[in-house]
Amino acid sequence: MTALPQQIIPQVSSVQAVLKSHLGRNLRAIHLFGSAVDGGLKPGSDIDLMVSITDPLPEPVRRALMTDLLAHSAWPGSSDTLRALEVTVVALGEIVPWRYPPRREMQFGEWLREDIEAGRFEPAMVDYDLAILITKLRRHSSALLGPAAAELFEEVPRSDFRRSLLDTIAQWNEEPDWLGEERNILLALARIWFSACTGDIVSKDVAAAWAAQRLPPTCRSLMERAAAAYLGGGEDEPAWGRMPVAETIHFCKGEIERALKRAQ
Incomplete structure (x- = not known):
């Protein structure tokens, strides 16, 4: 496992605790990817996490998880201790074996803060970007929980990568x-x-x-x-x-x- 940048260890640890609390036995893996493991964190970099679960999210869990993540994320440049989180949750049965278009269970990001605070929550939906994210994960990611991404996810065909x-x-x-x-x-x-x-x-x-x-x-x-x-x-x-x-x-x-x- 790639060593985490020292400055994000407290935030990542707190986010892991939130995920484990809400997902329990449904939680299969957590992968850190993006700038934190490939290219170095910049001042405006998010903390990118892919969260894999066994079964689809019940709606009350989706809402509670998105709400609780608000306290562990901040808009870039607005906090001395928190970075913006981008958390994508996938149900493994929806993407393994691989098929296109893929589907995500949940996504959290700072651009959704106002909606979440107002009680508006995105449902599970098709997400073309997952083909790109999984390709990135298999090349450069750190497994915080569970197996390495190259073991958990199948390789995305080049044709599907281009389609995405x-x-x-x-x-x-x-x-x-x-x-x-x-x-x-x-x-x-x-x-x-x-x-x-x-x-x-x-x-x-x-x-x-x-x-x-x-x-x-x-x-x-x-x-x-x-x-x-x-x-x-x-x-x-x-x-x-x-x-x-x-x-x-x-x-x-x-x-x-x-x-x-x-x-x-």
Whole structure:
């Protein structure tokens, strides 16, 4: 098991306790992935956890777990002791043996805080991004509980990995689709573009630097600003609306679609 970064050990330990309390014998594995085990934590990095359970979540458990996780997570840059959590819960019977599209039982993230506090909870749903997450887990992750990811999850076929990239970008078409999430979506597109061209998965800042070199001049500085905000861990850019966000997003989407078509 990869050693945890010292600064997140208390938070990860408290989150593990919450998961064990709510999931009990249904809990099969907890995997840490993302920047904490691959590339190093940045000021704005989340703590990414994949939680595997044996049986689907009863609705009362889903609601109680999401509510309790609020106390163990904070928006990037808003706390001296807590990072933002991104916790994905999957029922193993839904993804082993592997099939596409995959389904998740629950996802927790800071972008859902207002909804959770208001009593609005996402149900279990299809999640195309799981094909990407499981690929990442099998390559770079740390098993905090249970077997290694490469033992627990089957390898995602290349065709399904490419399908997930296309299905993910299909959700970003018009301004309401990215309003308030400009930075995260720009960085996500950079990573997807890199993966579409190379088949590999890299950190947000590495992908953003790679994408910036391939963007037209009008869009390049926007991607660089998104990466700088992520690396600095500060607030999102207050003036995204005056920047070529739509142009950059649609340019990236077009390049991704062309790269995936060539890969077929």
